[in-house]
Amino acid sequence: xxxxxxxxxxxxxxxxxxxxxxxxxxxxxxxxxxxxxxxxxxxxxxxxxxxxxxxxxxxxxxxxxxxxxxxxxxxxxxxxxxxxxxxxxxxxxxxxxxxxxxxxxxxxxxxxxxxxxxxxxxxxxxxxxxxxxxxxxxxxxxxxxxxxxxxxxxxxxxxxxxxxxxxxxxxxxxxxxxxxxxxxxxxxxxxxx
Amino acid sequence: xxxxxxxxxxxxxxxxxxxxxxxxxxxxxxxxxxxxxxxxxxxxxxxxxxxxxxxxxxxxxxxxxxxxxxxxxxxxxxxxxxxxxxxxxxxxxxxxxxxxxxxxxxxxxxxxxxxxxxxxxxxxxxxxxxxxxxxxxxxxxxxxxxxxxxxxxxxxxxxxxxxxxxxxxxxxxxxxxxxxxxxxxxxxxxxxx
Numbered sequence: 001x002x003x004x005x006x007x008x009x010x011x012x013x014x015x016x017x018x019x020x021x022x023x024x025x026x027x028x029x030x031x032x033x034x035x036x037x038x039x040x041x042x043x044x045x046x047x048x049x050x051x052x053x054x055x056x057x058x059x060x061x062x063x064x065x066x067x068x069x070x071x072x073x074x075x076x077x078x079x080x081x082x083x084x085x086x087x088x089x090x091x092x093x094x095x096x097x098x099x100x101x102x103x104x105x106x107x108x109x110x111x112x113x114x115x116x117x118x119x120x121x122x123x124x125x126x127x128x129x130x131x132x133x134x135x136x137x138x139x140x141x142x143x144x145x146x147x148x149x150x151x152x153x154x155x156x157x158x159x160x161x162x163x164x165x166x167x168x169x170x171x172x173x174x175x176x177x178x179x180x181x182x183x184x185x186x187x188x189x190x191x192x193x
Numbered sequence: 194x195x196x197x198x199x200x201x202x203x204x205x206x207x208x209x210x211x212x213x214x215x216x217x218x219x220x221x222x223x224x225x226x227x228x229x230x231x232x233x234x235x236x237x238x239x240x241x242x243x244x245x246x247x248x249x250x251x252x253x254x255x256x257x258x259x260x261x262x263x264x265x266x267x268x269x270x271x272x273x274x275x276x277x278x279x280x281x282x283x284x285x286x287x288x289x290x291x292x293x294x295x296x297x298x299x300x301x302x303x304x305x306x307x308x309x310x311x312x313x314x315x316x317x318x319x320x321x322x323x324x325x326x327x328x329x330x331x332x333x334x335x336x337x338x339x340x341x342x343x344x345x346x347x348x349x350x351x352x353x354x355x356x357x358x359x360x361x362x363x364x365x366x367x368x369x370x371x372x373x374x375x376x377x378x379x380x381x382x383x384x385x386x
Contacts, residue, residue, distance in 0.1 A: 005245075005246070005262075005271040005272045006272050006273070007259055007271075007273050008273060010253075011252070011253060011255050012253060013254070014254065014255070014379075014382075014386060016379035016381055016382075017379065019381065020373075020378055020381055021381075022378070022381055022384050024224070024384060026225055028368070030365035030366065030367075031363050031365050032219055032225065032229035032232075032365045035229045035232030035233055035236065036225035036228045036229040036367075037232065038231070038232030038235045038236065039225075039227070039228030039229055039230065039231030039232035039234075039235070039258075040228055040383065041232075042231045042232070042235050042257075042258055042261040042262070043228065043231065043256070043257035043258050043382075043383055043384075044257060044261075044382075044383035044384075045264055046256075046257035046258055046259060046260035046261030046262075046263075046264065047257045047260070047382045047383050048260075049383045052198075059201040059204070060201070060203075061205050061206070061207065062204050063236070064237060064238075064239035064240045065232075065235055065236050065239055066200055066239060067238075067239035067240070068235040068237075068239030068265075069239075071238055071239065071265055071266045072235075072261075072264055072265055072266075073265075074264045077198040078200075079198045079199050080198075080199070080200050080201060081201075120383050152381070152383055165370065165371070168371060169371070169372075169373035169376065169378060170224050170372050170373045170384070171369075171370035171371040171372075172223035172224050172367050172368065172369060173367070173368045173370050174223075174225065174229075174366070174367050174368075175366045175367075175368060176364075176365060177218075177220075177358065177365060178358070178361060178362070178363060178364040179362075180213075180362035180363045183362065185211075185213055185215070186207075186211065187209065188209055188213055189207075189209075189236075189237075190233065190236055190237035190240050190242045190312060190313050190345055191215050191217060191233055191236075191237075191313070191345050191347075193207060193236070
């Protein structure tokens, strides 16, 4: 890797006998759900895979990943939709507006899945969008059930629904042990957004 | 973002009044620790920050992030060191050899920190390396305590030591709810490596 670090000379490579598109759910109240999904995007990019990221309820506030994906020389698309978290104090948009945005994001996900555009698709904060009833359980279940067999589908956000957990192959719960904001440290670029 | 997706026209930007370099620990037995650190790398890259990744005990087995970072047009370096997990069945290297590798990685971390090369430094699997006594608690504490104030330091791996958790600003525990390998699904590129 020249000036980009060092890698060993002799390495083994895993290659699964059977390729599978996994359903991965990243939930819980701790820091590292979207971040973990972004890490899978970076990893998939390394494997030459095509990656899509559809963010729900996140179109109002700049996040580093928006420019991060622009700096990746691979097939990656990011769609930041919505207008922030529905029901959070200070958010000026109506529930109807939040729901309309989330429904547009669902339509986009369906369309991209039908086109078989991606090898890995991240539906960021979709669990949360369901909890807030901006999307319906049946809509997500239909997406999960109808996905192409080799597509990896990553669903992030707090409060993942039990029926989605049931369908998933891998589920992680990210628990908060500590968070800097509890010490009144403001969100810091690079780590928090 | 043109063909790379869509972003909204009107966005707010957070900008902390006080910049802080955070100490972040990602621990637990679930999938998404290294992955989460890689997501911070992508995010930091978007912010124009300089990123270093030093992987402990991981130099023997190819991972997608090795090529992923090569596909990022930003200041990012990855050093994959070590020869796999010490004590895992089938791993042919002696404990002394594993420890020597981990000690080299500690030296590298010290050197990079002293040079103030990075804005964000990931010490991947270092918690695990400590648990396996390939590095010493005092070595990690010294690194954490002596880091430049604005450097974000990310420490990943199972079984994070309580004294490191104590020093950290943000700590997440990634718990396994389900994992595909329990259904005998082999590790899949893009998601698992």
